[in-house]
Amino acid sequence: MSDMKTPGKMWDARYGSESTVYGTDPNAFFAEQLAQLKPGRMLLPGDGEGRNAVHAAVSGWSVRSFDASGVGVQKSLDMAAARGVTVDAEVGDCRTWIPGERFDVIGLFYLHLLPEMRPDFHRVATSWLKPGGTLLLEGFAPGQLRCSSGGPKRLDMLFTEEMVRGDFSGLEVATCQTLQVVLDEGPYHQGPAEVTRLVARRPVA
Numbered sequence: 001m002s003d004m005k006t007p008g009k010m011w012d013a014r015y016g017s018e019s020t021v022y023g024t025d026p027n028a029f030f031a032e033q034l035a036q037l038k039p040g041r042m043l044l045p046g047d048g049e050g051r052n053a054v055h056a057a058v059s060g061w062s063v064r065s066f067d068a069s070g071v072g073v074q075k076s077l078d079m080a081a082a083r084g085v086t087v088d089a090e091v092g093d094c095r096t097w098i099p100g101e102r103f104d105v106i107g108l109f110y111l112h113l114l115p116e117m118r119p120d121f122h123r124v125a126t127s128w129l130k131p132g133g134t135l136l137l138e139g140f141a142p143g144q145l146r147c148s149s150g151g152p153k154r155l156d157m158l159f160t161e162e163m164v165r166g167d168f169s170g171l172e173v174a175t176c177q178t179l180q181v182v183l184d185e186g187p188y189h190q191g192p193a194e195v196t197r198l199v200a201r202r203p204v205a
């Protein structure tokens, strides 16, 4: 539990022990959704080693990201440089980080926060969207407890449809779905999995 309250240390160790933990390709749902949107300004909290940020930057987006892990942030910056793009990645914690601007898209991918911080962070992140902006989320669902393809082994850190609809009740939901998928995302997300996905938009008025 203390690891989850100081996530940077745990994730520094994990990211430091593998060339990539979740691979260099973007999450499939993220890439599919991005292909349907006009490039603009994007924020990726908890972006880890930068697989999604670098894909977005290569696709023409202006990308900011933050993560509790300095090792992850450095890997993001290195991957961006190797691909010839810029990602504005910095070390930050969801409990304290403040962007000072609003975004066309915010992507929350496998950012499983403790239940005492998750709803507040989701509410605050909603306020960082421009009117008409899009929130994308994918994370493990409760059925993941039966799978061995990653994720926290705590029911209260897994995403149900009801939970995400409640957390993002200020947004208009386009898609909210729990489904079975097969992950192929580096050594830590491999095989059958149960995930919840959300696409929601901030109302214009």
Ligand SMILES: C[S@@+](CC[C@H](N)C(=O)[O-])C[C@H]1O[C@@H](n2cnc3c(N)ncnc32)[C@H](O)[C@@H]1O
Residues within 6 Å of the ligand: 007, 008, 011, 022, 027, 045, 046, 047, 048, 049, 050, 051, 052, 066, 067, 068, 069, 072, 092, 093, 094, 095, 108, 109, 110, 111, 112, 113
């Ligand atoms: C499962 S990884 C997912 C990384 C990335 N989103 C991806 O899909 O490849 C979870 C990430 O959330 C970050 N994280 C966890 N708690 C955090 C917090 N309170 N503030 C910022 N980042 C956090 C971790 O450092 C880790 O990089």
